[in-house]
Amino acid sequence: MNIKKVLSICISSILGVSLIAGCAGKSNSDGINGQSKDNSNITYAFVGKEAQNPYMRKVYEGFEKSCKENGATSIYKSPEEATTEKQIEIINQLIKQNVSGIAIAANDANALHPVLKEAMEAGIKVVSLDSPVNGDSRETHIQQADPEKIGRGLIQAAYEMVNGNGDIAVLSTTEQAANQNLWIKWMEKEIEEHPEKYAKTPLVKVEYGEDDSVKSALKTQDILTSTNSKVIIAPTTVGMLAAAKVLKDKHSDVLLTGLGLPSEMAPFIEDGACPWIYLWNPVDMGYLAGYTLDSLKKGGISGVKGDTFKAGTLGDKAITEAAYGGTEVMLGDPFKFDKSNIDEWKDIY
Known part of the structure; x- marks a missing residue:
């Protein structure tokens, strides 16, 4: 039997199996309770x-x-x-x-x-x-x-980055964002519950960049000019990238942490401007x-x-x-x- 004939038989067999599998896959019944599996209208x-x-x-x-x-x-x-x-x-x-x-x-x-x-x-x-x-x-x-873990974890990270000595600012999204407000609440609660620990690392300002890169950059500049903050927490991927770019452009020694995309924040982590970030997938x-x-x-x-x-x-x-x-x-x-x-x-x- 020549090679062409062998290939022809193999291909025919594969096609036959595929057709059978394809027909089976188009069934509208689950074979158990008769309910339709056709979700084409969902x-x-x-x-x-x-x-x-x-x-x-x-x-x-x-x-x-x-x-x-x-x-x-x-x-x-x-x-x-x-x-x-x-x-x-x-x-x-x-x-x-x-x-x-x-x-x-x-x-x-x-x-x-x-x-x-x-x-x-x-x-x-x-x-x-x-x-x-x-x-x-x-x-x-x-x-x-867990919102508590996020809020407490971020303020603890900021504290660690400045060795317990330096003001902290937050760059959030909108004032109405429930998740952001809850995280900030837990940041504040962490400080309130441990006054001695955070005596030299107060949360001095919260700004809102409205999840817009331009507005977030402007709010970052406001933080730099209106406070003596040593670290900025940005619990927003848009705000975090905007803040990182501003800090780099101004050659600022203010540190940054928060919630960011690894793909966007990698250069800033590698150069030390942002020691570490958090996020889920x-x-x-x-x-x-x-x-x-x-x-x-x-x-x-x-x-x-x-x-x-x-x-x-x-x-x-x-x-x-x-x-x-x-x-x-x-x-x-x-x-x-x-x-x-x-x-x-x-x-x-």
Whole structure:
């Protein structure tokens, strides 16, 4: 038998197996309870804070992946500016499109309530992630990490960086961002509970860059000119990168820590301007949000405390009570990035 004939038989066999597998994969029944697996009409939307925010794009990567795994269509919508008004416009559009579920990183915890309530009354499942909406405006919230651990951890990091001697300033996002406000609250509580330890490292100023790189840069300059801060905490990826660039341009000896993307902050960690940062995996957070919406949509959970579900490669997840009302699903603990490991992570996200 010549080589061409052997190849012809092999290819025919492979095609035959593929066709059989393909036909089997198109079945609309799960073979157990007869429920349809055709999710072609299910669409989940992720609404980010601001269109140019690279962190939000990473969140959507995970969200899109989970939707594909569940056979659903995904949509990414974000306003050009980090405003509540623009998010309301987007949600109204999604209600008209009759999407199956909405996951939103909120620019305001309370102002979105009327439009999200309208969405839920229309049968659309709603979860928040990153920055929550109030408990009555959602089924549940995707909590990236324990807010207490984030807030206390950041102020402890700033203290360590200046060896307990130097003022601290915070560069936040918007004044209405519930997650940011909760983290700052825990920073303040850490200082209040340990007055002797932080006697020479007071928190002297909080500025708001509104998750805009230009505004964040200007607020960083305000901190440098109006305070004697020795370290800036930026619990926002947009603000952190903007602050790092300002500190570098001005050859400042003010240190920086906070929540940043390893890919963006690697040069500043390597040169010592930012000794270390913290973050969770934003891709995983989006992935968890997608699985949570899908479980809500298909009736596996209802968003109440005690519900459990499988979140793909993240494994089993449980819904617990949230500190600020309603319920939440916890992703995990924040991760520390410094000179010892930044090379491993900077090309990942």
